[in-house]
Amino acid sequence: MHQxxxxxxxxxxxxxxxxxxxxxxxxxxxxxDGRRVCYARHSHETFSIGLIDSxxxxxxxxEHQCRVExxxxxxxxxxxxHACNPIQNQPWAYRMLYVDAGWLSQLQDDLGMGGGxxxxxxPIMTRDPQLQSGFRRFHSVLIDDNADLLQKETAxxxxxxxxxxxxxxxxxxxxxxxxxxxxxxxxxGNYQRSLKLGEISLMAGVSPSSLIRAFKKQFGxxxxxxxxxxxVQFARxxxxxxxxxxxxxxxAGFADQAHLQRAFKQLLAATPGxxxxxxxxxxxxxxxxxxx
Numbered sequence: 001m002h003q004x005x006x007x008x009x010x011x012x013x014x015x016x017x018x019x020x021x022x023x024x025x026x027x028x029x030x031x032x033d034g035r036r037v038c039y040a041r042h043s044h045e046t047f048s049i050g051l052i053d054s055x056x057x058x059x060x061x062x063e064h065q066c067r068v069e070x071x072x073x074x075x076x077x078x079x080x081x082h083a084c085n086p087i088q089n090q091p092w093a094y095r096m097l098y099v100d101a102g103w104l105s106q107l108q109d110d111l112g113m114g115g116g117x118x119x120x121x122x123p124i125m126t127r128d129p130q131l132q133s134g135f136r137r138f139h140s141v142l143i144d145d146n147a148d149l150l151q152k153e154t155a156x157x158x159x160x161x162x163x164x165x166x167x168x169x170x171x172x173x174x175x176x177x178x179x180x181x182x183x184x185x186x187x188x189g190n191y192q193r194s195l196k197l198g199e200i201s202l203m204a205g206v207s208p209s210s211l212i213r214a215f216k217k218q219f220g221x222x223x224x225x226x227x228x229x230x231x232v233q234f235a236r237x238x239x240x241x242x243x244x245x246x247x248x249x250x251x252a253g254f255a256d257q258a259h260l261q262r263a264f265k266q267l268l269a270a271t272p273g274x275x276x277x278x279x280x281x282x283x284x285x286x287x288x289x290x291x292x
Contacts, residue, residue: 055092
């Protein structure tokens with residue numbers, strides 16, 4: 001029988017991850033009390049979609065910041081810098097799905113929407129009632145121990161086909177500053193070693209001060225934050241494979257396990273151990289975040 005990682009807690013503030021080695025293209029996270037789970041701005045290599053089940057929170061995606069309430073679906077294209085966090089200690093709960101961009105790109109091709117890679121969705125959120133109910137149905141099947149593999153795969157294709165049907169894709173990929181793109185690609189290709197600002201700016205062909213200002217405007221984070229985020233995303237993928245945390249920390253480019261621990265918790269609102277095993281009770285202190 002294929003192995004699933006799913007652990008539930010009786011605590012209302014529980015946070016749990018769900019994974020199934022037979023469905024490597026998708027992962028789920030459920031949070032019962034979002035006041036206990038706070039994120040710094042970050043991005044994923046996956047496509048992410050989540051449903052606010054109750055309460056309300058602040059949603060940041062790129063330059064957009066808004067209040068989202070129960071029934072809202074939030075969407076993050078791969079690379080979108082985003083965060084969702086509490087509003088003045090108001091309770092809220094949500095479920096997220098993280099979907100491999102390659103798998104979704106293949107579905108786009110099958111639907112006749114392909115264009116040489118993943119095509120981004122235009123909206124960053126929706127309250128479409130068909131998508132709300134579709135998300136709930138799909139999520140229930142996905143984490144159901146009694147549902148077989150074919151049923152789960154069918155449910156995945158059905159929901160994401162509906163998502164493409166109901167929401168529009170971006171007409172075209174926005175043109176980005178080629179120098180900044182070179183800088184981002186250089187960081188992404190060398191994140192496992194120590195990097196200096198001077199070598200990044202030299203590669204991009206801009207001054208260090210110009211790079212920092214322009215990079216943050218373009219990507220929503222500084223070059224250093226971009227580097228840290230890339231290391232955390234690598235660590236996330238390696239932890240899914242069950243590798244020792246200390247080994248993953250060094251391979252990701254962190255000085256030691258403690259550095260990975262701090263960065264992982266800041267960006268993903270979970271410790272590496274919590275993420276790898278699936279669930280634990282989140283501490284009962286309320287987190288404080290800045291809206292900036």
